[in-house]
Structure formats: C-alpha cells, structure tokens
Amino acid sequence: MSNWNYKPLGEVCDVIGGGTPSKENPIFYTGDIPWATVRDMKSDILSQTEFCITGEAVRASPTNIIKANNVIIATRVGLGKVCLLNQDTAINQDLRGIIPKSLDFLIVPFLYWWLKSIAPQIIEAGTGATVQGVKLPFIKSLPIPLPSPKEQKRIVAILDEAFVGINQAIANTEKNLANARELFDSYLESTSHNKKPLGNFVNIKTGKLDANAAVVNGIYPFFTCSREIYQIDNFAFDCEAVLLAGNNASGDFNVKHFRGKFNAYQRTYVITIKNEKELLYRFLYYQLIKSLKELKNKSVGAGTKFLKLGMIQNLEIDIPPITLQQNILDKLENLSIGTANLITIYQQKLQALAELKQSLLQKAFSGELTANNVDKLVNP
Secondary structure (H helix, E strand, O other): OOOOOEEEHHEEEEEEEEOOOOOOOOOOOEEHHHHHHHHHHOEEEEEOOOOEEOOOHHHHOOOEEEOOEEEEEEEEEEEEEEEEEOOEEOOOOEEEEEEEEEOOOOOOHHHHHHHHHOHHHHOOEEEOOOOOEEEHHHHHHOEEEEHHHHHHHHHHHHHHHHHHHHHHHHHHHHHHHHHHHHHHHHHHOOOOEEEEEEEHHEEEOOOOEHHHHHHOOOEEEEEEOOOOEEEEOOOOEEEEEEEOOOOEEEEEEEEEEEEEEEEEOOEEEEEEEEEOOOOOOOHHHHHHHHOOHHHHHEEEEEEEEEEHHHHHOOOOOEEOOOOHHHHHHHHHHHHHHHHHHHHHHHHHHHHHHHHHHHHHHHHHHOOOOOHHHHHHHOOO
C-alpha cells in the first residue's frame, strides 16, 4: 500500500449542488447557458445538453453554474455517473459539481478518475424508496488519496492511454453486437410474401388474472406483459400458443411461444392457430416479432401503451404456403441460434472489458498502477 495522505473530499473540494428553474416560466428555457441533467451524461465528457437556460433562470432558481474543465457527479437519479465538463454548465438537483479548492494539491483529471473508481461504492451507499441517492455529508466524507501532483499526473497519463484502447475495444464490440442483431432482423424483414389479416388464421383470447397473481416457485408458467416469465400454482390454458404482451409503459411489447399448461395476465393475448396446415406456430412467432414496431406505432394510451384486439386481428402478416413457411423457419431458427451465440460472446466480452476498467481504477488508487502491470492486464 502507498504512503499517500487521505483527506475527506469536502476538505479539498467544494461540492456544489444544482436545481431546476421553474417550468411554469418557459422563457427561462430560451437562453444559451447549458443546463445539465443526468440524461445529458452520455459519455465521459458532457459537451451538449438537452436544455439551455437564461441568466435570469440561474438567478431565480437554486441551480449553479459549474465552470468548464470541472467534474460533475450524479448523487440521485443516475447515481454514480461521472462526467467532465467542456463548457460552463448549470446543473439540476440530481447532480453536484466537485471543484478542487487548490490545483496545487489536487488536479481535476485525477479527481475525475478517482470518482470513477469509487462509483460502485457510491451506488452501494444509495438509499431511498423510489430513487436511490446519497446526501451531501456522505459525499464530503469520502476519503480521497492525495499523492504528489507529479504522481497524480503519472497515474492520469497511464489511465488516459489505457482507457483509449479499452474504450475503442468496447466500441468495436458494441458495433459487432449491433451487427449480429441486425443480421437476423434483416433476414426476418426480407421474408415478405402474401400478406393477410392475422384474424383470419387465429383465435385470440386473454388471460383473466391480475399481474400480482404470480407465486414464487409455482408449478406452471404465468405470462404477464413483462419479458420475464413468472410462476403460478394453477393453469387456465393447456395448448400451444403464441403470447403477445398487450400493454407496456413505452410500447416495448414482446412475444413468447409456449406449449403446455400455463396461465396468463388479463392484458396478455393468447393466440392459437385455427388450422396448422395453413400456419405454423413458430412461423407465427417470428412474424409477430417482425410486427412489433408496427404494433408499437398503432398502440394507444398516454401513460401506458395498449394494444386493442382489433389491432391484432387486422394486423397483416406474411402467409406463404406451408412448405415455404417451413423452409423460411429452418433458416430463421439456424440464424437465431448463431445470432444468440454471437450475442453471448460479445456480451461476455463487454462484461470483461467493464471489469478490466474497474480493476485498473482500483490499482490506480491503491498505489499499484504501473505501465507494466497495465500492459499485463490489457494484454494478458
């Protein structure tokens, strides 16, 4: 362990809060002063905000302007997110500016990387029934290491270089992940044939239960509008069916395929095929996945989006001859398996890169970071 000095963050930094100008005065939001919320913290450097406010808005509200080249951290919504500012920016009440009192003892890049390193600790300390957050005394009490400015600069230089490579690897992996998903989606979209109303080929019912009817370790699957499948101790259906979520807060509906005994929520549509010589269940499953964007666009409701029965009955889907359905289905299933395997590989790589980031940060602020052991971690 290093012989660095440690001091409470509040002794070496000013911790400045923010606020929201009154939404009842729309003129406040017509200015040119960037005003940041956690939604704007999309990368390591915050360079653009959704809203800009006037100087009058700053003076009339509890917000504060944090000078460029300082650090902000989310202490409520988005707890633990950290960004550098590249311009003077006002902040809302979920954020705090962390400003060194003297750059002779603490440089901003070192402070930034240290805050990134303790983000998990901050998240773990969060309290609150609906939104997790930490209070000002907690932030001020955090012990920050204070090596010499020369050592701070050395650590920052190593981290900056290492994270450029790691972030590029993450970007490449995320692109590969997106490409893997698009490959499947593109083939699914290309399977366009003779479209007919879905209601001509299926029967559509709904479950009868409330979503809270689920029980832990139940005997049968219980399908709600969630992507997760729950359990229940009684069944109302014993058949093969495609299940379509009938409501969702954002219109992000989902489709499942099941055969056997199950139960369903009252807003879950249970779709069974009238004649399996005309339409295959698995083919129908993929056709409904293909139609999710269309269903989202047709959904109704303000707070929660709903699908009405008529929307599903009138939905036009591809109904090629049964032999062609099987051929398309074989290709879709093989492609689905291959895509799923690639997605798993890329997700595991992203997880490994995230762990590598945290490992480097832990070594940096325990005095163990050298260019040599960074190379061993990055290139094992």
